[in-house]
Amino acid sequence: MEHTPQILVVGSDPLLKDEFTAAVAGLRGWKPVVHSVRGARQGIEVARNRRPEVVCVQVEGDPRSLKSFAEEVSAAAPGTAIVALYRPDGLGFSDGESNVIIEAVRAQVQDFLRRPLSASELQQLLDRVLRRPKEQKKDLGRVLSFVSNKGGVGKSTMSVSVAVELARRLPPGKVLLVDCSVHLGSCGPMLDLTPTTTLAHAAREQNRLDETLLRKLTVRHACGLDLLGAPVDPVDASVVDDETLSRTLTLARRSWDWVIVDTFPMLDGMIMSILDLSDRAYVVVQNTVPNVVGAARLLPVIQQIGFPRERTRIVLNNNFEKAPGGLTIADVEARLDADVDYVIPYQKRLITALNTGRPYMLHGTKLFGFGKAVKLLVDDLLAGMETEAETEPAPAPRARPAPPAGGSTKASFAD
Ligand SMILES: Nc1ncnc2c1ncn2[C@@H]1O[C@H](COP(=O)(O)OP(=O)(O)O)[C@@H](O)[C@H]1O
Ligand SMILES: [Mg+2]
Structure with missing residues (x-):
């Protein structure tokens, strides 16, 4: 990196x-x-x-x-x-x-x-x-954001899953998930947590906000993950703006090793502040035409606002069960004019995880399918960090999950 x-x-x-x-x-x-x-x-x-x-x-x-x-x-x-x-x-x-x-x-x-x-x-x-x-850099955590200009594509699912998988592998208190879906936060319910303090408190307290106060505003999940919840209503949400968000994330990366940011489908000042501070942005896309068209528009915009392409990863999330006539990975890559970095398979049990607040990455298998794909993404992150600690800075190769035995992750939903 x-x-x-x-x-x-x-x-x-x-x-x-x-x-x-x-x-x-x-x-x-x-x-x-x-x-x-x-x-x-x-x-x-x-x-x-x-x-x-x-x-x-x-x-x-x-x-x-x-x-x-x-x-x-x-x-x-x-x-x-x-x-x-x-x-x-x-x-x-x-x-x-x-x-x-x-x-x-x-x-x-x-x-x-x-x-x-x-x-x-x-x-x-x-x-x-x-x-x-x-x-x-040793003192600064990594900021990872999950973005798209569409709702319902899996940003929150991916943010929560990656955050939980990282937290599961690290000592408690090293990973923070920030729910920036200011108008419709969903990370709390996905983790069966009801934060009493949120991003809005961080915004209101910005003049005296420091790392200690920020930690107090978060809530700990049993797996060791900390969550800074989304504002609870539109009045609460209105106090969060790009500057307060920037300040909060800047402090967050000084205090946590990993800061995962779940976002909302809009390209505004807040998203730009998030991207400014992101070490990696994962653009989440589904294999439907409107979705891919949306992502094809988003990618150049992200670059135009100065976010480097090398720090962008494309995540193709198949949250529809194999639909006849759905786009293949090759179709998606052709329309995006970019490689897909990660393919996340459909997992029907995610709905149960969602309804019960029991994260799939803690209770589901990581040997194949969704769990394995998320695990590979996190493997890449942790491997990237180790390489960086040992070597002089150099452009990182684009990470791609290794194909699983018996066929690539791509093939698992392309056919
Ligand atoms: N890989 C997947 N397999 C099955 N269902 C999925 C998958 N990814 C997401 N979903 C489901 O799709 C819905 C929308 O996902 P969500 O993460 O809330 O999207 P977003 O945050 O982009 O609005 C949720 O019901 C979620 O459980
Ligand atoms: Mg969401």
């Missing part, structure tokens, strides 16, 4: 954005998500809510403003590295101003980047400031 720090670029120069886009494209081992804002105030707000790993600020006007900006960002987002962007020819500071710069460096600015920006300088900066990613 590549390393995906968030970089916030603050500055009024319209060329900045393009310079970063070009430099980011030339990086090795890093796939930063870059946000740009023009003003210092907005920069401090975004830093507070999103806690980027790096804030790059254009040195402009009075260099004293750099010092106060750096101080405010450090207070709002402790641990964020602050980097000043400068043009060697355009500084022209007097001695007094140079002193301010020196003071700024002493105060909070950690490093400088020369403009126009080059990929190699940005590369060196990230290597230097964020150290080797294995040191830095």
Whole structure:
């Protein structure tokens, strides 16, 4: 898995954005998500809510403003590295101003980047400031989101199943499931849990929200999984927005090793905040024409908003029993113009699991079918994480479950 720090670029120069886009494209081992804002105030707000790993600020006007900006960002987002962007020819500071710069460096600015920006300088900066990613990433959990622009395709089923399977294999309290289906949460009932505090509480408490409070807002399942439930009604839901969600997920990944996000079928600011923080997005699709058409529209949009294709996985969930005339995997791949990464077979007992709140991954077989497919997906995740801890950052190969003995998982529903 590549390393995906968030970089916030603050500055009024319209060329900045393009310079970063070009430099980011030339990086090795890093796939930063870059946000740009023009003003210092907005920069401090975004830093507070999103806690980027790096804030790059254009040195402009009075260099004293750099010092106060750096101080405010450090207070709002402790641990964020602050980097000043400068043009060697355009500084022209007097001695007094140079002193301010020196003071700024002493105060909070950690490093400088020369403009126009080059990929190699940005590369060196990230290597230097964020150290080797294995040191830095060790403390941050992985965020996995399940998305689609249709309802009823299996996002919640997959989120709950993957979260339970991860939790089952790890010590208690390492996995958090966040039910972001703000208008119709279903993770609670699927786990037979009734959270008394939810995402809405996290949103309301955002000014004093920290990792300890966030843990208190979750409810523990017997398998060791923690759940942050969806708001209970539309009034509750209205307090959750992209910023509070961003803040909550940012804190969550500091406290849990794995953060699984169940989403809702809409592409809005909230989904973008979720994607911004996701290490992997699983696009869930069913093998029906309207569904595949919807997914074919969604995939390019996800890329256009800056979410890298390498971090996207396509999950074909067969939650209809073999329907005559249903699309084959080859049909789906052709329409999506992309490979299907995981095929999840139909499992009729899921309905019982749903009605009783007894997760299938705790009570059903993992030797074949649905249980085996989910297990393989989780195997890939855990294997990916181990590889990363041992090696230098490198683009991860696309994970695909191994075909089961006696035929591929694909064949199990294509015929
Ligand atoms: N692989 C599957 N086999 C059988 N039923 C499934 C499967 N995946 C999902 N379902 C069922 O389909 C319905 C919709 O799934 P759900 O996960 O709630 O979708 P979404 O969250 O995308 O709206 C549920 O009743 C669920 O039990
Ligand atoms: Mg759902």
